[in-house]
Amino acid sequence: MNRYKAYIFDFDLTLADSSEGILICFKHVLKEFGYRIPDDMTIYNTIGMTLVDAFDLLTGIPCNPEREDMRKAYVKKADEVMVSHTYFYGDTISIMQSLRDSGAKVGIVSTKFRYRIEQTFEAQAHTHPYDAIVGGEDVSAAKPDPQGLRLMLERLGISESDALYIGDSYIDAGTAQNACVDFAGVLTGPTTRSEFNVYPNIYIGESLRDILSNI
Numbered sequence: 280m281n282r283y284k285a286y287i288f289d290f291d292l293t294l295a296d297s298s299e300g301i302l303i304c305f306k307h308v309l310k311e312f313g314y315r316i317p318d319d320m321t322i323y324n325t326i327g328m329t330l331v332d333a334f335d336l337l338t339g340i341p342c343n344p345e346r347e348d349m350r351k352a353y354v355k356k357a358d359e360v361m362v363s364h365t366y367f368y369g370d371t372i373s374i375m376q377s378l379r380d381s382g383a384k385v386g387i388v389s390t391k392f393r394y395r396i397e398q399t400f401e402a403q404a405h406t407h408p409y410d411a412i413v414g415g416e417d418v419s420a421a422k423p424d425p426q427g428l429r430l431m432l433e434r435l436g437i438s439e440s441d442a443l444y445i446g447d448s449y450i451d452a453g454t455a456q457n458a459c460v461d462f463a464g465v466l467t468g469p470t471t472r473s474e475f476n477v478y479p480n481i482y483i484g485e486s487l488r489d490i491l492s493n494i
Contacts, residue, residue: 379409445464
């Protein structure tokens with residue numbers, strides 16, 4: 280029997296390794312706008328942030344006046360390369376499908392655009408093992424604002440106490456906390472166990488299967 284009626288996932292570095300595509304896009308835009316390209320780990324550590332905040336950090340210019348133009352350039356490049364450079368973790372699809380087969384609802388809440396997540400499932404998995412997706416284009420405030428997670432609960436018809444949010448970032452942990460939803464952290468992204476433990480959580484696992492086997 281499932282502990283929760285709904286299992287809601289972040290996307291990047293939770294369900295899939297999109298770091299290759301993200302690195303390509305950030306490097307392309309920084310070069311196009313004439314900025315120094317930082318090392319890969321510095322870029323990697325921005326995954327989960329909004330694009331404009333990430334560009335502020337990577338350029339070292341708070342509220343960079345070019346941030347919106349850079350965001351648009353990133354999206355244009357991502358339209359070309361992101362899907363083909365994103366790879367689902369080995370147990371992602373089977374876990375999502377098993378949850379649905381057992382009667383649970385499955386959702387995705389991400390800062391990534393919903394249409395790109397849908398395209399990735401179509402191209403890489405040839406299946407759609409989820410009930411709903413809330414992406415960056417569906418909200419007016421990005422995580423850790425709880426708007427996206429609350430919208431997902433509304434769409435699934437599930438209360439806060441019946442849902443679990445699973446993500447790889449402290450930003451996801453903060454989102455769950457702000458939405459009064461239980462959280463489990465997966466260590467496939469840049470956030471460490473000790474960083475997760477600053478936030479309320481029911482489990483921190485090495486993988487999705489580790490989490491779902493221990494809650």
